[in-house]
Amino acid sequence: MFLSILIYIIFVFAFIIQLYFYLFVFRKLAYYKSSNASQNLNPVSVVICAKNEEKQLERNLPFFLQQNHPSFEIVIVNDASTDNTSTVLFNFQKQFKNLTIITLSPEQSCGKKNALTNGITASKYDHLLLTDADCTPKSKNWISKMSMNFTSKNDIILGYGAYEYRNGLLNELIRFDTIYIAIQYLSFALCGIPYMGVGRNLAYKKNLFTLNNGFDSHKNVMSGDDDLFISDVAKAENTVIEIEFEAQTISLPKENFSSWFYQKRRHLTTGVKYKTSIKLLLGLFQASLIAFYTSFIYIITVEHFILPIIILFLARTLIQIFTFRACFKKLGERHNFVLFPFYELFILFLNLILVISNLIYIPNSWQKN
Known part of the structure; x- marks a missing residue:
């Protein structure tokens, strides 16, 4: 019983944190309007x-x-x-x-x-x-x-x-x-x-x-x-x-895939050098994402009281899709928005593998074909 309550609490907290990032952080880019740049054509x-x-x-x-x-x-x-x-x-x-x-x-x-x-x-x-x-x-x-x-x-x-x-x-x-x-x-x-x-x-x-x-x-x-x-x-x-x-x-x-994997491993080596405040913010987003998905999977496979959880999951997913769709439009990109959650899960899993890989061996070349 205690474990079930704890999992529900984790899911709700992860949902709230994710909602904050999408509505108050990523929304900034989704509705960004460029300010007037100067007309100075600098050398x-x-x-x-x-x-x-x-x-x-x-x-x-x-x-x-x-x-x-x-x-x-x-x-x-x-x-x-x-x-x-x-x-x-x-x-x-x-x-x-x-x-x-x-x-x-x-x-x-x-x-x-x-x-x-x-x-x-x-x-x-x-x-x-x-x-x-x-x-x-x-x-x-x-x-x-x-x-x-x-x-x-x-x-x-x-x-x-x-x-x-x-x-x-x-x-x-x-x-x-x-x-x-x-x-x-x-x-x-x-x-x-x-x-x-x-x-x-x-x-x-x-x-x-x-x-x-x-x-x-x-x-x-x-x-x-x-x-x-x-x-x-x-x-x-x-x-x-x-x-x-x-x-x-x-x-x-x-x-x-191997070239891309190596490239991402190399890029990931810098993350530990970020300022503490940035690491905390990025870590909070990633931790809430992991908690959101894992607790959701646990609840729908083990628990019985799942309808409110499914509603919250769908709400977060829809907010993500609409926010990202606006961001993609700002950047002039196109994508299959329905597949966003699956791509996100894959990238999340891949990043965990990259972290483990870099603990074993750190890439030592800035250019690799």
């Missing part, structure tokens, strides 16, 4: 790190070099590539004078943070826009749309980096996971609690990077050039988000 340095990315650079670099922006440079850091990356870059440099190439030798190569630091140091302008070699801007106005958000107070712009739509379940899961994470960090930023950005589409001032000694506070962590740096320097008053379609980037998704 911008776009910094991209590349390691054995010849094919991606051949495909994507023209979209960056041909942006509609009056003053910008593209800084590519060739991080000791062993393929034809150097040849590809030099061929582009013959055509575009605003392309700067930084080449690191194998002795100088020691991770993405080092490569990125070299690129930022070599950049000419104070307004930095960061992305990856496997990314493509969704429009020729990407630089302008992102950089317009810079003001005397706005030092950081958190953008959205999507993954290309393809047929298949793996693609559905990758894109759902990406949007699921984006909804969280963008919503928290709108609540005045910015804690991360993604390196596929992120902007900040060079002066901010310099004053905070770059990545020094987490230089021994392989990942974190985006989320840990933002966690260190972002505040409610210096951070804004930009989710307009023309300001987004799009990337090629991983083509097999």
Whole structure:
């Protein structure tokens, strides 16, 4: 009897916590209206790190070099590539004078943070826009749309980096996971609690990077050039988000589960380094999610008084679907909303496996095909 009452109480508390996150946190993004950005077309340095990315650079670099922006440079850091990356870059440099190439030798190569630091140091302008070699801007106005958000107070712009739509379940899961994470960090930023950005589409001032000694506070962590740096320097008053379609980037998704699994393991290594308050908030959301599903499964399989519980479960699910549907629309994404609970359960289970995997062995390479 005591166990049954306890399970019911856990379910109700988990329901209330989940309701709070959807109605008071994620709803911020669902009904977000962009404030008027400044019309200042600031000079911008776009910094991209590349390691054995010849094919991606051949495909994507023209979209960056041909942006509609009056003053910008593209800084590519060739991080000791062993393929034809150097040849590809030099061929582009013959055509575009605003392309700067930084080449690191194998002795100088020691991770993405080092490569990125070299690129930022070599950049000419104070307004930095960061992305990856496997990314493509969704429009020729990407630089302008992102950089317009810079003001005397706005030092950081958190953008959205999507993954290309393809047929298949793996693609559905990758894109759902990406949007699921984006909804969280963008919503928290709108609540005045910015804690991360993604390196596929992120902007900040060079002066901010310099004053905070770059990545020094987490230089021994392989990942974190985006989320840990933002966690260190972002505040409610210096951070804004930009989710307009023309300001987004799009990337090629991983083509097999093992590559995606490795990528997620690498990203997960940074979570333990977040501020305590952020870990508590994110932990509360995840713990309430686990409690919500596990207690619900127990009640409907063991107990008899299940109708009110089913009603609460459906209420939470409908609120989630409507909130996420609005968020997806804001981000220009499409998905099968009926499958949300199943995708969420899978990601929840996968993250538990990732945590266990990282306790055994931590990934030690920033780039893996």
